[in-house]
Amino acid sequence: MINQPFSKREGLQDSTPLVYDDAPDSLRFGIREILMVLGYQEPSEQRRVLCGALRIPPDRSNWSEFPNVDEEVAGLTTVEPWYRFFDALERIPMFLAGKDVEAYYQRMNSLLSDEGVGYRFEAGAIVRLGTDEFHESVAIARTTLHYEKFVEPLRQFERAYEFRNSFPPDWPNAIKEAVNSVEAVLQVIYCRPGVALPTIVSQNFPEELPGGIKRLFHSLYSQGSGTVGARHAAIGGIEPTGPRAELAIHIASALNAFAVAELEI
Template identity: 30%
Template sequence: MRSSIMFSKRHGFATVPPIQFRHDAPGGLRHAVIQAAYEHLSYSQIRTSICRTLYLVPNQGNWSEIPNIRDEVEDIIQGVEWYQVYDVIEGLVVFIEGTIGYAATEGFADRVNMIFSDTGAGWQFVAGDGIIIRGDGDFEEAVASSRDSLLQTGYDVAAKEIKEALGDLSRRPDPDLTGAVHHALGALEATARYITGSNDGLAKLASQIGLPKPLDQALEKMWGFASNSGRHVSPTNQPTPQQAQLIVHLSSAYCRYLADTSK
């Protein structure tokens, strides 16, 4: 049986490319996604899923799988807006699960994530969340470990706020940057309230939650910056994508530290 892992990966020659794009879906990625779906579905089924997602009418004059329906599917996926490609992928996940079952869905999702990684896409598919933003290794580790620690300690509200922050960063076609900052701060504030039992805001609780100096002061400064960007919104005071992602990253790291030390 042929291995699904390519030679370069099997022998350790392949390296993971850096993230190169988010607001895009290059032609190679689009084609690769269709071929990944074709490992589980016929082109007719792929067309049904895509048309269902994008509210399109299939070309009834195309009846042969290859080349007619195959070419129709390829023309559609190559012609839609970049963000619709990711909608199509999420639709295919649902279609495969409903048609074949969970095992096939998992295989397709794994293949899609490999495509994202190999092409440098700043996205990833996560079961239960859909396609969400993918950051560098440090960002991913901070967010994932933070959510795990918060859930393990019963800080469910804080964990939900981290998830909401990721969701805002992942909105397509335009991320909700102020929303991401707002929810990241909400995760920190909820964690601080769990620890202290107080309903005060984070600005007052920063020095009471057990952070060693000068981390408590750094948290206060981050709160001041993020509060201006995420809570006092104005046309001239919008966070940049990099700033919003940094706040989510730092908030996740703080939440994990506080959750772990409160156990």
């Protein structure tokens, strides 16, 4: 078990906003500390792991542990862009002894948390953190769409989540796939494959359904339509951001749940 530091034992927490889309120096330095704690004490052992994870051949002209190999390893941790370093963090377990892998994930998550970096390892992959409400909405969508007939909408929703978590994050496609998932749910419910969401809303939604609810569907569709890089984007569309993409995913989850519960015939 990892011994907790004073701040965690006392329940003290920094209120500084989380760092996204960056690999701060403290994180880069910390990976060497983790390798040392796991037993990879010599710089040459750390070089083997990091060179493998980065797909960079070691400098064979460096043979003395200090200062040559040690300086080479320090240089490896400065790789840019930031997401290439994160790719390497995901690949490091491939070059560790099996007994060290779980401890690596635990220590990496502690390091990410301690340094205020907005990512965590989940099931061997680094994922972007979000609010509890956001993650709850993702879980609701997965539960709502678990039926076989909704396999395609679920696949599209999962792709939206994957684009959100990619390195670097792909906000336009995250929004696009969130919209696609809602459109696909309506296509299944009303047996209208290939028909656009606005057409289904105007032609198939019950007349007694409040206009405000119908506008929510139109609003989500317009968010996808007006986003640079999205499938229906017009010239001069809105540049997507992380909060906008997460909002689209959150709304898509709620609308999918509503459609399955209230509109399915």
